[in-house]
Amino acid sequence: MSRLVVLPTSRAGWVLLIVFVAVVAAGIWPVIGWVNRAVLVLGLPLLVVWSYVVIFACFAVMLIANRVLEYKEDEHD
Numbered sequence: 001m002s003r004l005v006v007l008p009t010s011r012a013g014w015v016l017l018i019v020f021v022a023v024v025a026a027g028i029w030p031v032i033g034w035v036n037r038a039v040l041v042l043g044l045p046l047l048v049v050w051s052y053v054v055i056f057a058c059f060a061v062m063l064i065a066n067r068v069l070e071y072k073e074d075e076h077d
Contacts (some may be wrong), residue, residue: 001070012068012069013069016064016065016069017063018033019046019075020058020061020065023054023058023061024054024058025066026050026053026054027051027058032047032050035047035050039047
């Protein structure tokens with residue numbers, strides 16, 4: 001029987017999970033409310049720049065997680 005939620009088994013897995021949850025939390029309403037101001041950054045509204053930061057941070061965390069966890073699996077084989 002497969003589980004609905006699979007928890008990390010290593011310290012690196014837990015750290016990556018916490019970082020990913022923090023990045024996703026940076027993209028939800030309370031944080032967006034703090035960032036939503038009439039400020040331009042490089043000609044773009046601050047909210048747009050923040051959205052790009054969150055998207056690229058999610059991408060980076062998932063890329064690092066794939067590399068780290070793939071490396072950990074190769075060690076155990």
